[in-house]
Amino acid sequence: MNIKRPLCLFAVSFILGILLINSIGLNPFLIISSMILLAIICLLKKLGNLKTIIFISLSFFIAGGMLFYNAEYRYTGSFNQYYGNPVEVKGFIDSEVQNSEDGKSNFVLKTESVIYKNKTFKVTNKILVYVNNINTKIGYRTKISFTGIVEKPKPATNPGGFDYRRYLASIGISGRIYLNGASDIQVSGQKGGGYLYRTGYAIKNRVIDIISYSLDKNQAGLLEGMLIGYKDGLDENAFTAFSKAGLTHIMVASGMNVAFIILPFTFIFKKLRLSSFKANIITIFILVLFVFVTGFSASVVRAVIMGIIILAGRIIMREPEIYTSISASALILLIINPYTLFDIGFQLSFGATLSLVMFYTQIKSFTECKYIPDLISDTLAATLAAQLGVIPVTLYYFNNFATFSIISNILVVPLVEFVTIIGFIMVFTGLLNIYLTVIIGYINNTFLSFILFVTEVTSKIPFSLLKLPTPTLGMVFVYYLFIIYIFKGRNYFKAKKYTKHLKRAITILIFIVFGVRALLPKPMEITFLDVGQGDSTFIRTAQGTKILIDGGGREANSKSEFDIGESVMVPYILDRGTKKVDIVIASHGHSDHTEGLEAVLSELSVGTVIVPETDGRGLEKINNICKEKNISVIKCKQGDRINLDKETVFEVLNPLPYKTDSLAQEDLNESSLVLKLVYKNVKVLFTGDSGIPSEERILKQGLDLNADIIKVGHHGSPGSSSNDYIKAVKPQYGVVSVGRNNFGHPSQFVIDTLEENGAKLFRTDEKGAVIATSYGNEFNIRTMIP
Known part of the structure; x- marks a missing residue:
């Protein structure tokens, strides 16, 4: 028996390992893993051709759990003996220094050593540093030291609340420290290396300068978010309006941007008659540089990894299979940092992508009509397909449901491609002649103004954003089973004449999830x-x-x-x-x-x-x-x-x-x-x-x-x-x-x-x-x- 798409099974096994050790801890995880291994050994002869797949799946399962356990120690445990105590920290700045209007600054410090009780310990982790009224000229890769108290990030302190510790761990940060002012910081030189980061920061700042000069403030802020994921150009009211209109996905650099980078360069390299090998290698390098320009935006990293997998498949003369590409992308991200699994953006991104792949074609067959233009029917089908995959996630984390998101997406999404492409043209033109960029900006300003207008109008419609109770995990599970059955499983089970048995199984499952819980006495x-x-x-x-x-x-x-x-x-x-x-x-x-x-x-x-x-x-x-x-x-x-x-x-x-x-x-x-x-x-x-x-x-x-x-x-x-x-x-x-x-x-x-x-x-x-x-x-x- 051959397993189709084995990498999908391996990715699921890896995720299950992470979830299990997160729920029960190391020792029970090892016991359960050992029991599964023993069961496999006992059934080895009966498993036949499946034994290799099962063995690899178990390996991924154990690897997921152990990597998560290691990450938990690395991000939340390695500072344990220093948290809450005065220590001297030495390291270098590993990010841009972010300055706010109230005189406060923050940056990520890559620690190299910690001096505690007159003893020096090697600690290579990242911490967030907040400092008031900074006037020392420091920046990326500046070597500094200071004395302070490193705070341990708190987990969720209320049921269902935001887990700040887990969020910081998902971006590789172990703690935070507050300093009174620049006088607390001692500068000791500059650390070499980091050239791709430096190049990325320089390009990002140049892009922001060009766009800010060429467009009105609100339009510039929106385009900066769409191109490179820079969000500081938009105020809190704009974020709220986009949330109510169901358009937050267009405000950030994502897979759409990656597609808009790959396609033009593919066309240009084809005209230049570059070989497929050279063209794909150059495109991969450009995508990697784009990751650095966006400051390792999580959504861009996910999309770039998937893009690189597709391009790598072309290099080795093999067309990648989409589910395998998605699984490979997820595995790479989770191997780098298993905490990424709990990142909301990761869940939304992969939920929307899988939903598009699974449901788009069937939904498109319903939306096609001779009276509806293809552009609108495509947008409607893509929006509905993506929404099906992320509705439970957005309700679970945000309790928000944008009632008019379909309308706003139909009006706005067709313009996003034009806005993004014109935006890239503005950036490249701005490197040559800023005044020509301003002229091109007039065209883009019109499209951006329309997007902002649609957002504002739809967000002000009564009940545009509904606050709904958080669904239980059981409800989320039943929801996904239901939509998969409707779009994928119904015809299969009907053909296999399993429909009657399936209905009974679903009824029993629903009773178990909801009925038993309702019958149990509550305290x-x-x-x-x-x-x-x-x-x-x-x-x-x-x-x-x-x-x-x-x-x-x-x-x-x-x-x-x-x-x-x-x-x-x-x-x-x-x-x-x-x-x-x-x-x-x-x-x-x-x-x-x-x-x-x-x-x-x-x-x-x-x-x-x-x-x-x-x-x-x-x-x-x-x-x-x-x-x-x-x-x-x-x-x-x-x-x-x-x-x-x-x-x-x-x-x-x-x-x-x-x-x-x-x-x-x-x-x-x-x-x-x-x-x-x-x-x-x-x-x-x-x-x-x-x-x-x-x-x-x-x-x-x-x-x-x-x-x-x-x-x-x-x-x-x-x-x-x-x-x-x-x-x-x-x-x-x-x-x-x-x-x-x-x-x-x-x-x-x-x-x-x-x-x-x-x-x-x-x-x-x-x-x-x-x-x-x-x-x-x-x-x-x-x-x-x-």
Whole structure:
């Protein structure tokens, strides 16, 4: 039996090895690999001609796992003994120095040695360096040294959140360091080599200069992105508009650019009567140089590797098979850095390419019509085919679905080829005569302006971008099985008369993926989110009621533009597989608790909002949004009960009715809702920012404070969590919601008080989100950072 396209099988085996060791670790991986090997040895005689393929596939499987394990140590483990400690780092700058308008700069440093505790260690890795007000003349390959503290990049600190450590590992970076200024840097010379990089940077900067001189600002920014992947020319609003219009793929250099490079040069070399061997070798060199010009843009690297494989096939007089070429490209990238598998761009790029190859022809047969021009029908078929492959990926990572992407792509994509080719002509002309480039630029400016116009119009159409809940991995798996069956498998199984059996298998599979999970009892889950120096807790009761207490936010007078609601809260809730929150609770009116709720209330479906009974200070925006969206607002005070479901209730312990509550009138923190969650035999105390005055009053009133978990008051401030209060609560666990701050939170007093009373302490700045689950008798606690 012959296996068609064996390299595809080897690539899949390699990927499975990476995924398995990422999920279970080294030792279980080795055990499973050994068991598979033993099974193969036992079946060796029965396998016949397949034994070679199976043996090679297993080799790729093991190689994928071991290379990933090695990469994990290299990118995330080799600095372990130095993270968080003052060290002297020596190395050379391995990138361009990026300067921002606010005087801050950053660059990649290739380390050569680290001096730690007066001992020198050879460490050859890459770290990101951030420095303020740099005025020293440094650039690519400058040899420098400095003393500082290398930070270990954090993994995802909230469920479904962005894994910064994995992202940096995917581009070969192990850590980051912040320096105050250029005075911290000592320059020791220039390192030789790096000529292709130097040439690439020089060409890139020359291209940017030519385009910026020849076009209007917005048009220049778009063309720079399309030609060489330079994104700094476009502002955040433009990126948002392209996202809503479903046109982000045209803003970056990609496989399309590689095709536009190969085809003209193929034509030119043919006219010059160069041999096929020489023409393909020169084209390969040009493609490699293009990679350096784009700064090793991931999308360009992927496309160039595939282009080189096709050209290499022509050199050896063999026409490459497309699936084999895709598999070879993926293998090369993953062998270089196995972390690339988790790069979103890698998944989108290969998903779209495979989808185009698999589905384009059949979709084209549906879109062909004598009333529709071929150009439009081709664009429509290509857009639909690519979208089929990437919809689950974009929903899984971004929760976005561009409803008018088909229309915008039909209008824009046919122009992209002309814009790109004219753009390259502008660049080559600009090297000879910049004024002639300006004249040619008038033509391209028209096309680019039309693209920007279509983008702006379609992005402003109501519901142009839908926010949808994150699909589960089971749903993604079933989706891909379904579309492959519809476009590829249906006719095959019909011809083989397997349709009836296949339908039964699909029904059983769907039941396993969705039915069994739905039938299993679910625990109550409480997630104390990492929102920096703020508070936020998401609760899902055993019967499915969803409650959000606070939403984090910026401290008063903070100059930060980071929107915690848009960037953290809304994506987190969508990642829970829902667009609806039954109850939103604002513990009190301080912005570090309420600001993130604004985006939740504006963008998601909210049933009821609960606030403390106060004069409304700090809650004005919340109330206004609720009024606009017709969301009911309920004010609560001590003695009230909030029934969440048949088994779960909130008891309100603070504040008193506002007119009689002198503490709340004097201090907004003391107006905080103090809520005791009761579910069967377990209890959790939520304290907002309430301090010792509120605690003393509650103690005097003799209220029952006993709880298994306490959300520690006011981020662990010394003005909260008195010894008598913690004794009355008797918590097994204490959770401090805290971020980097100048207040000394949490205070040593609070830490000592909790530990002396037998509570195990979890801090969100150290452990990320803290997830507590219970079926009603005890809590199981896990954290995002072990």
